[in-house]
Amino acid sequence: MTVTSHSGAAGSPAPDAVKAVTGAAKPILATRALDVGYGNVLAVRRLTLQVNPGEIVALLGPNGAGKTSSLRGITGLVRPQAGTVSVNGVRIDNRGPAVAVQAGLAHVPEGRRVFPEMSVTDNLRLGAWSVRRRSKVVESRLADAYALFPRLAERRAQLAGSMSGGEQQMLAIARALMSDPKLLLIDELSLGLSPLVVDEILARLLELNKEGLSILLIEQFVHRAMDVSDRVYVLKKGHVAFSGTPAAAIRIGAVEEAYHL
Numbered sequence: 001m002t003v004t005s006h007s008g009a010a011g012s013p014a015p016d017a018v019k020a021v022t023g024a025a026k027p028i029l030a031t032r033a034l035d036v037g038y039g040n041v042l043a044v045r046r047l048t049l050q051v052n053p054g055e056i057v058a059l060l061g062p063n064g065a066g067k068t069s070s071l072r073g074i075t076g077l078v079r080p081q082a083g084t085v086s087v088n089g090v091r092i093d094n095r096g097p098a099v100a101v102q103a104g105l106a107h108v109p110e111g112r113r114v115f116p117e118m119s120v121t122d123n124l125r126l127g128a129w130s131v132r133r134r135s136k137v138v139e140s141r142l143a144d145a146y147a148l149f150p151r152l153a154e155r156r157a158q159l160a161g162s163m164s165g166g167e168q169q170m171l172a173i174a175r176a177l178m179s180d181p182k183l184l185l186i187d188e189l190s191l192g193l194s195p196l197v198v199d200e201i202l203a204r205l206l207e208l209n210k211e212g213l214s215i216l217l218i219e220q221f222v223h224r225a226m227d228v229s230d231r232v233y234v235l236k237k238g239h240v241a242f243s244g245t246p247a248a249a250i251r252i253g254a255v256e257e258a259y260h261l
């Protein structure tokens with residue numbers, strides 16, 4: 001694949017900056033030697049990664065490197081064949097996606113997967129399935145979602161399938177936030193979206209990150225992803241070929257190597 005670079009992402013950390021993480025703080029997410037596959041095809045081999053509280057971490061790699069499969073293994077959509085997944089030190093592997101959500105993970109899947117025949121509001125309410133319906137908590141999270149993305153507020157009664165790609169991505173993110181996650185895992189944030197819309201969504205994500213939300217991001221525009229990330233993992237053929245700061249990845253040419261540039 002071609003690595004597409006667009007610059008100008010909203011707010012860039014200093015080149016070698018890694019957010020201060022107290023030595024005692026447990027990682028929000030830690031995988032150890034995770035294998036994820038489909039039948040006989042092993043898509044991810046011995047994946048060991050972690051996301052610390054408050055971090056934005058990018059998962060990069062060419063087509064077929066195993067990025068989507070990694071997220072599926074972490075959030076329990078695919079049962080890992082080996083290895084462990086822990087959230088705040090508690091094992092969640094082999095316990096399914098509902099347990100992952102209850103532990104504080106929320107997955108924004110590739111292609112958004114909004115419910116096209118349902119309204120924006122009903123899509124959002126579904127995101128809060130783990131909370132009692134029509135409770136004050138749900139109403140307050142809905143208000144937060146609409147404050148974060150006013151475009152969704154303007155379209156609250158509209159069918160999700162009739163919205164633009166950018167609006168659907170906002171809805172997919174807002175729906176994930178309805179579970180009040182500690183870590184948002186986003187697969188292909190910018191796929192099919194205009195640079196302006198991506199900037200708008202990234203700006204909102206950076207605001208949420210400042211308030212404490214950790215983010216694990218798969219993004220085809222690697223330079224844009226590196227602009228906003230504290231650390232990156234570069235996957236190649238299902239294994240981690242590099243992990244470190246974006247500045248270190250650039251310095252040693254890790255991305256070019258993985259993408260065969």
Ligand SMILES: Nc1ncnc2c1ncn2[C@@H]1O[C@H](COP(=O)(O)OP(=O)(O)OP(=O)(O)O)[C@@H](O)[C@H]1O
Pocket residue numbers: 038041042043061062063064065066067068069070
């Ligand atoms: N449902 C599936 N059944 C069988 N094999 C699959 C399935 N999904 C993915 N794979 C295989 O797993 C490997 C990793 O795919 P994956 O989608 O995780 O990579 P990716 O890095 O996310 O790539 P892309 O950027 O193209 O989405 C590929 O060889 C792919 O063909």
